[in-house]
Amino acid sequence: MLSMPRTGSANKIQKRNIALVFICCVLLAACSGNKPKSGKPTKSSEPYNPNDGRYEHDKDFGPSEDIDMSHVPDAVPRYETRTRAGNKNPYTVLGKTYHLIKDESSYRERGYASWYGNKFNGHNTSNGERYDMYAMTGAHKTLPIPSYVRVTNLDNGKSVVVRINDRGPFHQGRIVDLSYAAAQRIGIHKTGTGRVEVEIALPGDAAPIPRRADSKTPKNLEPALPAGTYLQLGAFSQKDSAQQFAASVGSKLTYPVIIKSAAQPKQVHRVRVGPFKDAKSLQDARDQLARIKIFEAHVVYQ
Structure with a gap:
Protein backbone atom coordinates (compact mmCIF):
# COMPACT_ATOMS: atom_id res chain seq x y z
CA MET A 1 0.00 0.00 0.00
CA LEU A 2 1.46 3.38 -1.09
CA SER A 3 1.83 6.03 1.57
CA MET A 4 0.78 9.57 0.69
CA PRO A 5 3.30 12.36 1.41
CA ARG A 6 2.48 14.61 4.24
CA THR A 7 1.05 18.01 3.43
CA GLY A 8 4.05 19.89 4.85
CA SER A 9 6.52 17.94 2.68
CA ALA A 10 4.42 18.51 -0.43
CA ASN A 11 4.36 22.25 0.15
CA LYS A 12 8.13 22.36 0.56
CA ILE A 13 8.65 20.44 -2.69
CA GLN A 14 6.27 22.73 -4.52
CA LYS A 15 8.00 25.87 -3.23
CA ARG A 16 11.41 24.48 -4.19
CA ASN A 17 10.22 23.71 -7.74
CA ILE A 18 8.81 27.21 -8.10
CA ALA A 19 12.11 28.69 -6.93
CA LEU A 20 14.07 26.59 -9.43
CA VAL A 21 11.77 27.68 -12.27
CA PHE A 22 12.23 31.35 -11.26
CA ILE A 23 16.03 31.03 -11.22
CA CYS A 24 16.02 29.40 -14.66
CA CYS A 25 13.88 32.22 -16.05
CA VAL A 26 16.28 34.84 -14.67
CA LEU A 27 19.29 33.06 -16.21
CA LEU A 28 17.58 32.72 -19.59
CA ALA A 29 16.67 36.41 -19.57
CA ALA A 30 20.27 37.36 -18.78
CA CYS A 31 21.63 35.20 -21.61
CA SER A 32 19.13 36.48 -24.17
CA GLY A 33 19.50 40.13 -23.18
CA ASN A 34 21.82 42.70 -24.73
CA LYS A 35 25.50 41.89 -24.37
CA PRO A 36 27.76 44.55 -22.83
CA LYS A 37 29.08 46.97 -25.37
CA SER A 38 32.69 46.44 -26.35
CA GLY A 39 33.24 50.13 -27.04
CA LYS A 40 33.44 49.46 -30.79
CA PRO A 41 30.29 49.98 -32.89
CA THR A 42 29.10 47.16 -35.08
CA LYS A 43 29.63 47.40 -38.80
CA SER A 44 25.98 48.21 -39.41
CA SER A 45 26.19 51.25 -37.10
CA GLU A 46 29.59 52.55 -38.23
CA PRO A 47 29.47 55.84 -40.19
CA TYR A 48 31.04 55.87 -43.64
CA ASN A 49 34.78 56.48 -43.43
CA PRO A 50 36.78 56.24 -46.68
CA ASN A 51 39.98 55.75 -44.70
CA ASP A 52 38.62 53.43 -41.97
CA GLY A 53 40.44 55.09 -39.08
CA ARG A 54 43.56 56.04 -40.99
CA TYR A 55 45.78 59.12 -40.80
CA GLU A 56 46.81 58.78 -37.15
CA HIS A 57 50.11 60.47 -37.91
CA ASP A 58 51.58 60.06 -34.45
CA LYS A 59 51.70 56.32 -35.15
CA ASP A 60 53.02 56.56 -38.70
CA PHE A 61 56.66 56.37 -39.75
CA GLY A 62 58.87 56.70 -42.79
CA PRO A 63 61.82 54.60 -43.99
CA SER A 64 64.39 53.57 -41.39
CA GLU A 65 66.78 56.00 -43.08
CA ASP A 66 66.33 58.76 -45.64
CA ILE A 67 66.03 57.64 -49.26
CA ASP A 68 66.84 60.17 -51.96
CA MET A 69 63.64 60.63 -53.98
CA SER A 70 64.90 63.51 -56.14
CA HIS A 71 64.95 61.29 -59.22
CA VAL A 72 61.24 60.36 -59.00
CA PRO A 73 59.38 62.38 -61.64
CA ASP A 74 56.27 64.41 -60.97
CA ALA A 75 52.93 62.81 -61.72
CA VAL A 76 51.90 63.70 -65.27
CA PRO A 77 48.32 65.02 -65.48
CA ARG A 78 46.15 63.16 -67.96
CA TYR A 79 42.44 62.66 -68.57
CA GLU A 80 41.17 59.63 -66.69
CA THR A 81 37.73 58.08 -66.35
CA ARG A 82 36.29 58.81 -62.93
CA THR A 83 34.26 56.02 -61.39
CA ARG A 84 32.35 55.63 -58.15
CA ALA A 85 35.48 54.24 -56.53
CA GLY A 86 36.63 56.87 -54.06
CA ASN A 87 33.97 59.37 -55.16
CA LYS A 88 31.13 58.82 -52.69
CA ASN A 89 29.30 62.15 -52.56
CA PRO A 90 28.53 63.40 -50.00
CA TYR A 91 30.29 61.44 -47.25
CA THR A 92 30.63 61.94 -43.52
CA VAL A 93 33.74 61.45 -41.36
CA LEU A 94 33.99 62.22 -37.63
CA GLY A 95 30.58 63.87 -37.72
CA LYS A 96 31.41 66.24 -40.57
CA THR A 97 29.90 65.94 -44.05
CA TYR A 98 32.00 66.64 -47.14
CA HIS A 99 30.77 67.45 -50.67
CA LEU A 100 33.03 66.88 -53.67
CA ILE A 101 34.02 69.89 -55.76
CA LYS A 102 31.88 69.96 -58.91
CA ASP A 103 34.29 72.00 -61.04
CA GLU A 104 37.91 71.79 -59.95
CA SER A 105 39.35 73.62 -62.98
CA SER A 106 40.13 76.77 -60.96
CA TYR A 107 40.84 75.14 -57.59
CA ARG A 108 43.53 76.79 -55.46
CA GLU A 109 43.89 76.73 -51.68
CA ARG A 110 46.43 77.46 -48.95
CA GLY A 111 46.85 75.56 -45.72
CA TYR A 112 49.00 72.82 -44.25
CA ALA A 113 50.23 69.63 -45.91
CA SER A 114 51.10 66.46 -44.04
CA TRP A 115 52.32 63.06 -45.23
CA TYR A 116 51.72 59.37 -44.61
CA GLY A 117 54.17 56.50 -44.94
CA ASN A 118 54.95 52.95 -43.90
CA LYS A 119 51.84 52.45 -41.79
CA PHE A 120 49.72 52.54 -44.94
CA ASN A 121 52.24 51.43 -47.57
CA GLY A 122 50.73 48.63 -49.66
CA HIS A 123 47.20 49.14 -48.31
CA ASN A 124 44.29 50.20 -50.48
CA THR A 125 43.62 53.87 -51.08
CA SER A 126 40.06 55.20 -51.23
CA ASN A 127 39.66 54.25 -54.90
CA GLY A 128 41.02 50.72 -54.45
CA GLU A 129 44.56 51.32 -55.70
CA ARG A 130 47.48 50.39 -53.49
CA TYR A 131 49.27 53.15 -51.67
CA ASP A 132 52.93 53.49 -52.65
CA MET A 133 54.83 55.87 -50.39
CA TYR A 134 57.55 56.15 -53.04
CA ALA A 135 55.19 57.33 -55.81
CA MET A 136 53.92 60.87 -56.40
CA THR A 137 50.42 60.62 -54.95
CA GLY A 138 48.28 62.39 -52.38
CA ALA A 139 44.98 62.54 -50.52
CA HIS A 140 42.39 65.32 -50.55
CA LYS A 141 39.00 65.65 -48.89
CA THR A 142 36.89 67.06 -51.73
CA LEU A 143 38.68 66.87 -55.09
CA PRO A 144 37.34 64.22 -57.47
CA ILE A 145 39.45 61.05 -57.70
CA PRO A 146 41.67 60.97 -59.63
CA SER A 147 42.83 64.58 -59.85
CA TYR A 148 46.27 66.15 -60.24
CA VAL A 149 47.52 69.03 -58.12
CA ARG A 150 50.69 71.07 -57.80
CA VAL A 151 51.75 71.44 -54.17
CA THR A 152 54.16 74.29 -53.37
CA ASN A 153 55.95 74.71 -50.06
CA LEU A 154 55.39 78.37 -49.15
CA ASP A 155 58.51 78.46 -46.97
CA ASN A 156 61.07 77.29 -49.55
CA GLY A 157 59.32 77.53 -52.94
CA LYS A 158 59.77 73.83 -53.76
CA SER A 159 56.86 72.22 -55.62
CA VAL A 160 55.70 68.83 -56.86
CA VAL A 161 52.80 67.50 -58.94
CA VAL A 162 50.93 64.58 -57.40
CA ARG A 163 47.99 62.39 -58.38
CA ILE A 164 45.12 62.45 -55.87
CA ASN A 165 43.84 58.90 -55.32
CA ASP A 166 42.90 58.96 -51.64
CA ARG A 167 40.75 60.79 -49.07
CA GLY A 168 42.07 62.86 -46.15
CA PRO A 169 43.62 64.35 -44.14
CA PHE A 170 40.83 64.75 -41.58
CA HIS A 171 42.69 67.16 -39.33
CA GLN A 172 41.89 70.81 -38.78
CA GLY A 173 43.88 73.08 -41.08
CA ARG A 174 45.42 70.33 -43.22
CA ILE A 175 44.35 70.42 -46.84
CA VAL A 176 46.44 67.69 -48.48
CA ASP A 177 48.21 64.50 -47.44
CA LEU A 178 51.31 63.61 -49.44
CA SER A 179 53.24 60.43 -50.07
CA TYR A 180 56.68 60.18 -48.48
CA ALA A 181 58.31 60.82 -51.88
CA ALA A 182 56.30 64.01 -52.48
CA ALA A 183 56.84 65.23 -48.91
CA GLN A 184 60.60 64.79 -49.29
CA ARG A 185 60.60 66.64 -52.61
CA ILE A 186 59.13 69.77 -51.02
CA GLY A 187 61.04 69.42 -47.75
CA ILE A 188 58.40 68.52 -45.14
CA HIS A 189 59.27 64.84 -44.56
CA LYS A 190 61.19 65.62 -41.37
CA THR A 191 58.90 68.26 -39.89
CA GLY A 192 55.73 66.25 -40.66
CA THR A 193 53.73 69.25 -41.88
CA GLY A 194 54.35 72.44 -43.82
CA ARG A 195 52.59 75.52 -45.18
CA VAL A 196 51.61 74.93 -48.79
CA GLU A 197 49.58 76.17 -51.71
CA VAL A 198 47.65 73.51 -53.60
CA GLU A 199 46.35 74.20 -57.10
CA ILE A 200 44.84 72.02 -59.78
CA ALA A 201 47.19 70.72 -62.49
CA LEU A 202 45.55 69.98 -65.82
CA PRO A 203 46.85 67.91 -68.76
CA GLY A 204 49.56 69.86 -70.58
CA ASP A 205 50.24 71.89 -67.44
CA ALA A 206 52.66 69.59 -65.60
CA ALA A 207 55.81 70.81 -63.93
CA PRO A 208 59.05 69.67 -65.57
CA ILE A 209 60.73 66.46 -64.43
CA PRO A 210 63.04 67.29 -61.51
CA ARG A 211 66.74 67.56 -62.29
CA ARG A 212 69.70 67.02 -60.03
CA ALA A 213 71.67 70.10 -59.07
CA ASP A 214 74.64 69.52 -61.35
CA SER A 215 75.96 72.47 -63.31
CA LYS A 216 77.86 70.12 -65.63
CA THR A 217 74.70 68.33 -66.80
CA PRO A 218 73.31 69.76 -70.07
CA LYS A 219 69.80 71.08 -69.56
CA ASN A 220 68.40 69.08 -72.49
CA LEU A 221 69.32 65.72 -70.91
CA GLU A 222 67.06 63.71 -68.63
CA PRO A 223 68.31 63.34 -65.03
Whole structure:
Protein backbone atom coordinates (compact mmCIF):
# COMPACT_ATOMS: atom_id res chain seq x y z
CA MET A 1 0.00 0.00 0.00
CA LEU A 2 1.46 3.38 -1.09
CA SER A 3 1.83 6.03 1.57
CA MET A 4 0.78 9.57 0.69
CA PRO A 5 3.30 12.36 1.41
CA ARG A 6 2.48 14.61 4.24
CA THR A 7 1.05 18.01 3.43
CA GLY A 8 4.05 19.89 4.85
CA SER A 9 6.52 17.94 2.68
CA ALA A 10 4.42 18.51 -0.43
CA ASN A 11 4.36 22.25 0.15
CA LYS A 12 8.13 22.36 0.56
CA ILE A 13 8.65 20.44 -2.69
CA GLN A 14 6.27 22.73 -4.52
CA LYS A 15 8.00 25.87 -3.23
CA ARG A 16 11.41 24.48 -4.19
CA ASN A 17 10.22 23.71 -7.74
CA ILE A 18 8.81 27.21 -8.10
CA ALA A 19 12.11 28.69 -6.93
CA LEU A 20 14.07 26.59 -9.43
CA VAL A 21 11.77 27.68 -12.27
CA PHE A 22 12.23 31.35 -11.26
CA ILE A 23 16.03 31.03 -11.22
CA CYS A 24 16.02 29.40 -14.66
CA CYS A 25 13.88 32.22 -16.05
CA VAL A 26 16.28 34.84 -14.67
CA LEU A 27 19.29 33.06 -16.21
CA LEU A 28 17.58 32.72 -19.59
CA ALA A 29 16.67 36.41 -19.57
CA ALA A 30 20.27 37.36 -18.78
CA CYS A 31 21.63 35.20 -21.61
CA SER A 32 19.13 36.48 -24.17
CA GLY A 33 19.50 40.13 -23.18
CA ASN A 34 21.82 42.70 -24.73
CA LYS A 35 25.50 41.89 -24.37
CA PRO A 36 27.76 44.55 -22.83
CA LYS A 37 29.08 46.97 -25.37
CA SER A 38 32.69 46.44 -26.35
CA GLY A 39 33.24 50.13 -27.04
CA LYS A 40 33.44 49.46 -30.79
CA PRO A 41 30.29 49.98 -32.89
CA THR A 42 29.10 47.16 -35.08
CA LYS A 43 29.63 47.40 -38.80
CA SER A 44 25.98 48.21 -39.41
CA SER A 45 26.19 51.25 -37.10
CA GLU A 46 29.59 52.55 -38.23
CA PRO A 47 29.47 55.84 -40.19
CA TYR A 48 31.04 55.87 -43.64
CA ASN A 49 34.78 56.48 -43.43
CA PRO A 50 36.78 56.24 -46.68
CA ASN A 51 39.98 55.75 -44.70
CA ASP A 52 38.62 53.43 -41.97
CA GLY A 53 40.44 55.09 -39.08
CA ARG A 54 43.56 56.04 -40.99
CA TYR A 55 45.78 59.12 -40.80
CA GLU A 56 46.81 58.78 -37.15
CA HIS A 57 50.11 60.47 -37.91
CA ASP A 58 51.58 60.06 -34.45
CA LYS A 59 51.70 56.32 -35.15
CA ASP A 60 53.02 56.56 -38.70
CA PHE A 61 56.66 56.37 -39.75
CA GLY A 62 58.87 56.70 -42.79
CA PRO A 63 61.82 54.60 -43.99
CA SER A 64 64.39 53.57 -41.39
CA GLU A 65 66.78 56.00 -43.08
CA ASP A 66 66.33 58.76 -45.64
CA ILE A 67 66.03 57.64 -49.26
CA ASP A 68 66.84 60.17 -51.96
CA MET A 69 63.64 60.63 -53.98
CA SER A 70 64.90 63.51 -56.14
CA HIS A 71 64.95 61.29 -59.22
CA VAL A 72 61.24 60.36 -59.00
CA PRO A 73 59.38 62.38 -61.64
CA ASP A 74 56.27 64.41 -60.97
CA ALA A 75 52.93 62.81 -61.72
CA VAL A 76 51.90 63.70 -65.27
CA PRO A 77 48.32 65.02 -65.48
CA ARG A 78 46.15 63.16 -67.96
CA TYR A 79 42.44 62.66 -68.57
CA GLU A 80 41.17 59.63 -66.69
CA THR A 81 37.73 58.08 -66.35
CA ARG A 82 36.29 58.81 -62.93
CA THR A 83 34.26 56.02 -61.39
CA ARG A 84 32.35 55.63 -58.15
CA ALA A 85 35.48 54.24 -56.53
CA GLY A 86 36.63 56.87 -54.06
CA ASN A 87 33.97 59.37 -55.16
CA LYS A 88 31.13 58.82 -52.69
CA ASN A 89 29.30 62.15 -52.56
CA PRO A 90 28.53 63.40 -50.00
CA TYR A 91 30.29 61.44 -47.25
CA THR A 92 30.63 61.94 -43.52
CA VAL A 93 33.74 61.45 -41.36
CA LEU A 94 33.99 62.22 -37.63
CA GLY A 95 30.58 63.87 -37.72
CA LYS A 96 31.41 66.24 -40.57
CA THR A 97 29.90 65.94 -44.05
CA TYR A 98 32.00 66.64 -47.14
CA HIS A 99 30.77 67.45 -50.67
CA LEU A 100 33.03 66.88 -53.67
CA ILE A 101 34.02 69.89 -55.76
CA LYS A 102 31.88 69.96 -58.91
CA ASP A 103 34.29 72.00 -61.04
CA GLU A 104 37.91 71.79 -59.95
CA SER A 105 39.35 73.62 -62.98
CA SER A 106 40.13 76.77 -60.96
CA TYR A 107 40.84 75.14 -57.59
CA ARG A 108 43.53 76.79 -55.46
CA GLU A 109 43.89 76.73 -51.68
CA ARG A 110 46.43 77.46 -48.95
CA GLY A 111 46.85 75.56 -45.72
CA TYR A 112 49.00 72.82 -44.25
CA ALA A 113 50.23 69.63 -45.91
CA SER A 114 51.10 66.46 -44.04
CA TRP A 115 52.32 63.06 -45.23
CA TYR A 116 51.72 59.37 -44.61
CA GLY A 117 54.17 56.50 -44.94
CA ASN A 118 54.95 52.95 -43.90
CA LYS A 119 51.84 52.45 -41.79
CA PHE A 120 49.72 52.54 -44.94
CA ASN A 121 52.24 51.43 -47.57
CA GLY A 122 50.73 48.63 -49.66
CA HIS A 123 47.20 49.14 -48.31
CA ASN A 124 44.29 50.20 -50.48
CA THR A 125 43.62 53.87 -51.08
CA SER A 126 40.06 55.20 -51.23
CA ASN A 127 39.66 54.25 -54.90
CA GLY A 128 41.02 50.72 -54.45
CA GLU A 129 44.56 51.32 -55.70
CA ARG A 130 47.48 50.39 -53.49
CA TYR A 131 49.27 53.15 -51.67
CA ASP A 132 52.93 53.49 -52.65
CA MET A 133 54.83 55.87 -50.39
CA TYR A 134 57.55 56.15 -53.04
CA ALA A 135 55.19 57.33 -55.81
CA MET A 136 53.92 60.87 -56.40
CA THR A 137 50.42 60.62 -54.95
CA GLY A 138 48.28 62.39 -52.38
CA ALA A 139 44.98 62.54 -50.52
CA HIS A 140 42.39 65.32 -50.55
CA LYS A 141 39.00 65.65 -48.89
CA THR A 142 36.89 67.06 -51.73
CA LEU A 143 38.68 66.87 -55.09
CA PRO A 144 37.34 64.22 -57.47
CA ILE A 145 39.45 61.05 -57.70
CA PRO A 146 41.67 60.97 -59.63
CA SER A 147 42.83 64.58 -59.85
CA TYR A 148 46.27 66.15 -60.24
CA VAL A 149 47.52 69.03 -58.12
CA ARG A 150 50.69 71.07 -57.80
CA VAL A 151 51.75 71.44 -54.17
CA THR A 152 54.16 74.29 -53.37
CA ASN A 153 55.95 74.71 -50.06
CA LEU A 154 55.39 78.37 -49.15
CA ASP A 155 58.51 78.46 -46.97
CA ASN A 156 61.07 77.29 -49.55
CA GLY A 157 59.32 77.53 -52.94
CA LYS A 158 59.77 73.83 -53.76
CA SER A 159 56.86 72.22 -55.62
CA VAL A 160 55.70 68.83 -56.86
CA VAL A 161 52.80 67.50 -58.94
CA VAL A 162 50.93 64.58 -57.40
CA ARG A 163 47.99 62.39 -58.38
CA ILE A 164 45.12 62.45 -55.87
CA ASN A 165 43.84 58.90 -55.32
CA ASP A 166 42.90 58.96 -51.64
CA ARG A 167 40.75 60.79 -49.07
CA GLY A 168 42.07 62.86 -46.15
CA PRO A 169 43.62 64.35 -44.14
CA PHE A 170 40.83 64.75 -41.58
CA HIS A 171 42.69 67.16 -39.33
CA GLN A 172 41.89 70.81 -38.78
CA GLY A 173 43.88 73.08 -41.08
CA ARG A 174 45.42 70.33 -43.22
CA ILE A 175 44.35 70.42 -46.84
CA VAL A 176 46.44 67.69 -48.48
CA ASP A 177 48.21 64.50 -47.44
CA LEU A 178 51.31 63.61 -49.44
CA SER A 179 53.24 60.43 -50.07
CA TYR A 180 56.68 60.18 -48.48
CA ALA A 181 58.31 60.82 -51.88
CA ALA A 182 56.30 64.01 -52.48
CA ALA A 183 56.84 65.23 -48.91
CA GLN A 184 60.60 64.79 -49.29
CA ARG A 185 60.60 66.64 -52.61
CA ILE A 186 59.13 69.77 -51.02
CA GLY A 187 61.04 69.42 -47.75
CA ILE A 188 58.40 68.52 -45.14
CA HIS A 189 59.27 64.84 -44.56
CA LYS A 190 61.19 65.62 -41.37
CA THR A 191 58.90 68.26 -39.89
CA GLY A 192 55.73 66.25 -40.66
CA THR A 193 53.73 69.25 -41.88
CA GLY A 194 54.35 72.44 -43.82
CA ARG A 195 52.59 75.52 -45.18
CA VAL A 196 51.61 74.93 -48.79
CA GLU A 197 49.58 76.17 -51.71
CA VAL A 198 47.65 73.51 -53.60
CA GLU A 199 46.35 74.20 -57.10
CA ILE A 200 44.84 72.02 -59.78
CA ALA A 201 47.19 70.72 -62.49
CA LEU A 202 45.55 69.98 -65.82
CA PRO A 203 46.85 67.91 -68.76
CA GLY A 204 49.56 69.86 -70.58
CA ASP A 205 50.24 71.89 -67.44
CA ALA A 206 52.66 69.59 -65.60
CA ALA A 207 55.81 70.81 -63.93
CA PRO A 208 59.05 69.67 -65.57
CA ILE A 209 60.73 66.46 -64.43
CA PRO A 210 63.04 67.29 -61.51
CA ARG A 211 66.74 67.56 -62.29
CA ARG A 212 69.70 67.02 -60.03
CA ALA A 213 71.67 70.10 -59.07
CA ASP A 214 74.64 69.52 -61.35
CA SER A 215 75.96 72.47 -63.31
CA LYS A 216 77.86 70.12 -65.63
CA THR A 217 74.70 68.33 -66.80
CA PRO A 218 73.31 69.76 -70.07
CA LYS A 219 69.80 71.08 -69.56
CA ASN A 220 68.40 69.08 -72.49
CA LEU A 221 69.32 65.72 -70.91
CA GLU A 222 67.06 63.71 -68.63
CA PRO A 223 68.31 63.34 -65.03
CA ALA A 224 70.28 60.13 -64.58
CA LEU A 225 69.01 57.56 -62.12
CA PRO A 226 71.24 55.61 -59.74
CA ALA A 227 72.68 52.43 -61.25
CA GLY A 228 70.39 49.43 -60.79
CA THR A 229 67.09 51.33 -60.52
CA TYR A 230 64.07 49.03 -60.98
CA LEU A 231 60.34 48.98 -60.42
CA GLN A 232 59.33 46.04 -58.23
CA LEU A 233 55.93 44.52 -59.03
CA GLY A 234 55.69 41.75 -56.49
CA ALA A 235 57.42 39.09 -54.39
CA PHE A 236 56.62 35.37 -54.44
CA SER A 237 57.62 32.43 -52.27
CA GLN A 238 57.21 30.02 -55.20
CA LYS A 239 59.45 30.49 -58.22
CA ASP A 240 56.84 29.04 -60.60
CA SER A 241 54.35 31.71 -59.55
CA ALA A 242 56.95 34.44 -60.07
CA GLN A 243 57.80 33.10 -63.53
CA GLN A 244 54.16 32.95 -64.60
CA PHE A 245 53.52 36.50 -63.39
CA ALA A 246 56.70 37.80 -65.03
CA ALA A 247 55.81 36.16 -68.35
CA SER A 248 52.29 37.58 -68.28
CA VAL A 249 53.45 41.13 -67.50
CA GLY A 250 56.49 40.99 -69.78
CA SER A 251 54.34 40.28 -72.82
CA LYS A 252 52.59 43.63 -72.33
CA LEU A 253 55.59 45.90 -71.68
CA THR A 254 58.40 47.29 -73.82
CA TYR A 255 60.80 47.08 -70.87
CA PRO A 256 62.53 43.91 -69.62
CA VAL A 257 61.02 41.99 -66.71
CA ILE A 258 63.40 40.04 -64.49
CA ILE A 259 63.22 37.83 -61.40
CA LYS A 260 65.60 38.52 -58.53
CA SER A 261 65.76 35.52 -56.17
CA ALA A 262 67.13 35.33 -52.65
CA ALA A 263 67.37 32.46 -50.18
CA GLN A 264 68.00 34.47 -46.99
CA PRO A 265 66.39 35.15 -44.61
CA LYS A 266 63.77 33.12 -46.50
CA GLN A 267 63.15 32.01 -50.05
CA VAL A 268 61.71 34.88 -52.10
CA HIS A 269 61.48 35.67 -55.81
CA ARG A 270 60.98 39.34 -56.69
CA VAL A 271 59.55 40.39 -60.06
CA ARG A 272 61.06 43.65 -61.32
CA VAL A 273 60.99 45.85 -64.40
CA GLY A 274 64.14 47.60 -65.59
CA PRO A 275 66.79 48.73 -65.12
CA PHE A 276 66.09 52.39 -65.87
CA LYS A 277 68.72 54.99 -66.74
CA ASP A 278 66.57 58.11 -66.52
CA ALA A 279 63.35 59.38 -64.96
CA LYS A 280 61.53 59.63 -68.27
CA SER A 281 61.84 55.90 -69.03
CA LEU A 282 60.81 55.05 -65.47
CA GLN A 283 57.68 57.17 -65.80
CA ASP A 284 56.95 55.63 -69.21
CA ALA A 285 57.12 52.17 -67.62
CA ARG A 286 54.74 53.28 -64.88
CA ASP A 287 52.30 54.47 -67.55
CA GLN A 288 52.50 51.10 -69.34
CA LEU A 289 51.87 49.29 -66.06
CA ALA A 290 48.90 51.54 -65.30
CA ARG A 291 47.34 50.56 -68.63
CA ILE A 292 47.31 46.92 -67.48
CA LYS A 293 45.95 47.89 -64.06
CA ILE A 294 49.19 47.56 -62.10
CA PHE A 295 49.55 50.59 -59.84
CA GLU A 296 51.53 49.24 -56.88
CA ALA A 297 55.01 49.17 -58.44
CA HIS A 298 57.66 50.86 -56.31
CA VAL A 299 61.25 51.93 -56.92
CA VAL A 300 64.04 49.63 -55.69
CA TYR A 301 67.79 49.61 -56.18
CA GLN A 302 69.58 46.38 -57.09
